[in-house]
Amino acid sequence: MTPEGRDRESERVVLPDWRAIAEASDRQNDRDHQRMVAATRRPQATTVRSPAIAQLGPGDPLRLIPPPVAFEILFGLEVPRSGFVRCPLPGHDDRTPSCKAFADPDRGFHCWGCNRGGSLIDLGAHLWEISPRGAGYFEIRSRLAAALLGREGA
Numbered sequence: 001m002t003p004e005g006r007d008r009e010s011e012r013v014v015l016p017d018w019r020a021i022a023e024a025s026d027r028q029n030d031r032d033h034q035r036m037v038a039a040t041r042r043p044q045a046t047t048v049r050s051p052a053i054a055q056l057g058p059g060d061p062l063r064l065i066p067p068p069v070a071f072e073i074l075f076g077l078e079v080p081r082s083g084f085v086r087c088p089l090p091g092h093d094d095r096t097p098s099c100k101a102f103a104d105p106d107r108g109f110h111c112w113g114c115n116r117g118g119s120l121i122d123l124g125a126h127l128w129e130i131s132p133r134g135a136g137y138f139e140i141r142s143r144l145a146a147a148l149l150g151r152e153g154a
């Protein structure tokens with residue numbers, strides 16, 4: 001091989017492999033795309049669950065009431081299938097629906113705007129600004145029963 005040929009050979013090795021770079025970039029774009037698609041399939045809105053501060057007893061009839069029904073009765077709101085409504089809690093001027101009433105009573109509700117949520121008892125606690133602990137728990141439960149079951153202390 002002539003010295004000239006060797007130079008060309010080494011030059012070829014030094015040159016970046018554009019095709020490999022382009023392929024790696026495509027693979028990265030695919031991964032990014034897949035991540036974005038996966039993120040839209042698992043919206044945070046359906047995975048977040050607010051831990052209840054106070055929960056209704058397991059045999060309590062109030063526990064069977066789906067949060068959308070409770071929202072409709074307590075706030076006079078029409079809850080769409082998505083469960084998202086403008087937050088009805090005091091102190092939150094919600095311009096876009098960021099509060100979700102889950103269809104499953106065990107999941108309760110969650111507001112992404114003011115970060116409040118939990119069980120029906122927690123909803124009552126925020127609504128009436130009563131502590132959900134001690135005597136407050138029974139006060140909230142009694143008000144919920146009157147509103148949702150139509151009888152005092154039911």
Ligand SMILES: [Zn+2]
Nearest residue numbers: 087092111114
């Ligand atoms: Zn809110």
